[in-house]
Amino acid sequence: MILKELYNPHHKLVKLPLLVKSIYLLPAFVLVLCSSSLMFDGLVLAVFLVLTFFVCKLSVSHLFKLYRIPLMFILLGCLTIAISLESTRPFFKIYSISLGFDMSNVEVAKLVLLRSLAMVSVVFFGLLTHTISELAVAMRYCKIPTLFIELFILTYNFIFSLSHTAKSLHIAQKCRLAYSTQGNKLPAFGLLIYATFRKALYQSSQVEIALMARLGTGDFVFVSPEKSFAKRQLLSPILLSCLLLLLYLKIKQYE
Amino acid sequence: MSEGVIGFKGVSYLYPSGTLAIDGLDLVLPQGKKIALLGGNGAGKSTFLLMLIGILKPSSGYLNYHDTRYCYGKSQLRTLRSKIGFLFHDSDNQLIAPTVYEELSFGLYNLSKDKVWVRQRVEWALEAFGLQELRDKSPHDLSAGQKKRVCMAAVLSMEPDVVVCDEPASSLDPYHSSLIFNQLDKLNLHGKTIIISTHDVNQAYAWADYIIVLKQGKVLVSGSPQKVFHQTEVLKEADLQLPFIVELSHSLFPDLGCESLPKSLVELQTLLKPVLCTDL
Numbered sequence: 001m002i003l004k005e006l007y008n009p010h011h012k013l014v015k016l017p018l019l020v021k022s023i024y025l026l027p028a029f030v031l032v033l034c035s036s037s038l039m040f041d042g043l044v045l046a047v048f049l050v051l052t053f054f055v056c057k058l059s060v061s062h063l064f065k066l067y068r069i070p071l072m073f074i075l076l077g078c079l080t081i082a083i084s085l086e087s088t089r090p091f092f093k094i095y096s097i098s099l100g101f102d103m104s105n106v107e108v109a110k111l112v113l114l115r116s117l118a119m120v121s122v123v124f125f126g127l128l129t130h131t132i133s134e135l136a137v138a139m140r141y142c143k144i145p146t147l148f149i150e151l152f153i154l155t156y157n158f159i160f161s162l163s164h165t166a167k168s169l170h171i172a173q174k175c176r177l178a179y180s181t182q183g184n185k186l187p188a189f190g191l192l193i194y195a196t197f198r199k200a201l202y203q204s205s206q207v208e209i210a211l212m213a214r215l216g217t218g219d220f221v222f223v224s225p226e227k228s229f230a231k232r233q234l235l236s237p238i239l240l241s242c243l244l245l246l247l248y249l250k251i252k253q254y255e
Numbered sequence: 256m257s258e259g260v261i262g263f264k265g266v267s268y269l270y271p272s273g274t275l276a277i278d279g280l281d282l283v284l285p286q287g288k289k290i291a292l293l294g295g296n297g298a299g300k301s302t303f304l305l306m307l308i309g310i311l312k313p314s315s316g317y318l319n320y321h322d323t324r325y326c327y328g329k330s331q332l333r334t335l336r337s338k339i340g341f342l343f344h345d346s347d348n349q350l351i352a353p354t355v356y357e358e359l360s361f362g363l364y365n366l367s368k369d370k371v372w373v374r375q376r377v378e379w380a381l382e383a384f385g386l387q388e389l390r391d392k393s394p395h396d397l398s399a400g401q402k403k404r405v406c407m408a409a410v411l412s413m414e415p416d417v418v419v420c421d422e423p424a425s426s427l428d429p430y431h432s433s434l435i436f437n438q439l440d441k442l443n444l445h446g447k448t449i450i451i452s453t454h455d456v457n458q459a460y461a462w463a464d465y466i467i468v469l470k471q472g473k474v475l476v477s478g479s480p481q482k483v484f485h486q487t488e489v490l491k492e493a494d495l496q497l498p499f500i501v502e503l504s505h506s507l508f509p510d511l512g513c514e515s516l517p518k519s520l521v522e523l524q525t526l527l528k529p530v531l532c533t534d535l
Contacts, residue, residue, distance in 0.1 A: 009393070131353040131354060131357070133352065133357050153351075157351060160395055203347075206343070206345065206348035207348050207349075209310050209343075209348075210341075210343055210349040210351075211351065212310060212332075213336060213340075213341040214361060214362035214365060214409070214410070214413070215333055215336055215362060215366060216361070216362075217365065220351070221361075222352050222353075222357035222358075222360050222364070223360035223363070223370055223373045223374060223377070224354075224357060224360075225356055225374070225390075226374065
């Protein structure tokens with residue numbers, strides 16, 4: 001499931017300007033990066049899961065689907081850290097290789113797992129509350145080169161276009177009995193990849209023409225509706241950030 | 256000064272693959288008219304349209320815009336494209352922004368960096384094309400008819416003098432198709448020149464003031480719809496059929512002159528009235 005399908009244009013922060021929305025994200029992001037506490041990372045993960053659930057109005061199943069892929073990669077990475085080939089307490093031994101968990105590695109793996117998940121939760125919350133053009137504006141503020149911003153927007157659009165094309169081609173293949181036997185699965189999949197990319201190349205040339213026709217110069221600048229906010233709307237992001245900072249300092253004090 | 260908005264002088268276009276898409280075209284597109292470009296597949300319609308906005312440069316010959324020769328420098332093309340709007344056949348190729356509002360703002364912001372003016376124009380376009388409810392939606396999530404409307408609003412909000420549409424009603428149901436043509440009619444009433452390419456001879460006959468029939472990159476015939484559709488042999492050569500009204504009129508009145516051909520159902524009824532016993 002891709003983020004674009006989950007993005008809810010009527011989420012609760014939609015009327016807030018980029019500056020206010022970034023108060024929710026940036027402090028949490030920096031604190032998680034600096035943190036070395038399992039408890040703090042766990043707290044940030046929980047807070048941002050709840051925020052995503054309520055602010056973006058996502059169902060639990062959608063939330064689970066969203067986290068599936070990063071979770072898989074993070075778990076694999078953490079297992080690789082935790083498992084040692086020279087373990088003192090192996091659960092599998094063959095010749096001189098003793099495969100097992102090493103307690104010091106397990107501690108690192110736990111920290112990496114929670115910190116990564118906390119970061120992912122903050123990033124997902126950001127992606128689900130910002131449009132691609134807001135992200136592009138944020139990138140411009142951060143002085144990221146125009147080429148990268150252009151690539152970012154085009155890639156974002158092409159992921160959607162590619163998935164849409166691949167789905168249609170897959171259905172067309174199935175209608176002509178592709179994937180019906182073990183023998184034709186792999187060739188059919190190869191053809192699907194080939195056809196998808198060929199079509200994507202054609203589409204990219206068409207998009208380029210369309211951009212030129214509307215005086216596009218490569219800078220993807222979109223104008224959003226003017227957004228104003230009341231001072232009280234600053235209260236919740238500032239409170240959240242202060243709370244996280246306090247917790248971070250308190251936990252650091254006890255460590 | 257000619258009365259044409261765009262002129263083709265001995266224009267040919269050869270694709271790198273060796274296909275000659277346009278072959279020595281000499282043509283003047285009349286100003287302020289509704290022009291339909293007809294032709295079978297591979298007749299050169301899309302190449303013709305892309306040359307109008309300077310995307311394709313002729314291999315030989317040249318084009319004029321209000322008697323000024325096309326130049327293909329960056330700034331000249333910018334000026335040209337701000338005067339000639341282009342509506343694509345496939346809406347998905349035109350949609351790039353994450354929301355409808357931002358999609359409408361894209362071309363406008365390229366035209367002027369004045370954000371206040373851009374927002375005013377976007378609001379106008381949202382209102383004029385009935386897109387207010389869709390303003391925060393992703394253009395990719397819309398239906399074919401809504402996407403077409405967004406593309407049209409995005410192009411027309413830039414206020415071009417000439418609007419070029421590649422098959423504007425393709426993949427649209429009759430209702431949405433009529434909405435698009437009504438919008439084009441409104442623009443034409445404001446003096447804009449509208450150029451469309453289409454396969455639909457009935458639509459072209461009923462809607463256009465001027466028709467150009469292309470075959471293998473050459474103009475077979477051009478002129479008023481009655482004049483063009485009176486030449487049945489030429490239309491056959493271009494792999495086109497006669498519009499239903501013309502075919503019926505020809506079968507009932509074989510000696511009917513081209514100027515007397517009915518253009519609408521009402522005109523056909525008027526023509527039939529004297530020969531039928533019943534009241535229509």
